[in-house]
Amino acid sequence: MTVRVTQKVRTRIKVKAPPIEPAPSPPLFFSEWYANLIAIDSKPCFLFCEATTLFSVIKSARGINDRVSFERLATDVLFEQLTSSGNVDTRIFEKLAGSVTLLNTDNRRITASMNRIAFEAQWFADDPDGLNDLINGYLDFHSPREAAGKAAATISVDDY
Numbered sequence: 001m002t003v004r005v006t007q008k009v010r011t012r013i014k015v016k017a018p019p020i021e022p023a024p025s026p027p028l029f030f031s032e033w034y035a036n037l038i039a040i041d042s043k044p045c046f047l048f049c050e051a052t053t054l055f056s057v058i059k060s061a062r063g064i065n066d067r068v069s070f071e072r073l074a075t076d077v078l079f080e081q082l083t084s085s086g087n088v089d090t091r092i093f094e095k096l097a098g099s100v101t102l103l104n105t106d107n108r109r110i111t112a113s114m115n116r117i118a119f120e121a122q123w124f125a126d127d128p129d130g131l132n133d134l135i136n137g138y139l140d141f142h143s144p145r146e147a148a149g150k151a152a153a154t155i156s157v158d159d160y
Helices: 007-012 067-084 090-097 108-124 128-133 144-154
Strands: 002-005 032-040 043-050 056-060 101-104
Touching (some): 056 067, 056 108
Parallel strands (some): 002 032
Antiparallel strands (some): 032 043
16 A cells, blocks of 8 residues: 655654655556645544545544554555445455555656645545545546546456
């Protein structure tokens, strides 16, 4: 599992700038996430976005101040999303969560979409999952939820 982190996240978890490595083209569904540190109602939160669908998850950043706890949170987010998809083989989680690699962000289109999502998250503080129903021009689909549903239906453990 690769998590591409912004400078704010690196500062929060006290990690020096990791190298920028190009993503495989295109990255496999659920294998690459982007993370940013945002404030919702003056509380620090991590915004995780899946790279291929922009499916977003917001988690509290309270108590997450080092690399180990951040990696644990990232794998928890991955497991939560895989199990909520319903028909996804849990062996995919085992393969992806075996190692977590932190890298710098490398795709400005995803980062720009994350900035828009972070702005819109203020209105979804009570229901952050609603972010995944918003129309997104970056995707070939109507919304991140639709894109994630189609991707989840087509993945196989052999792809990983």
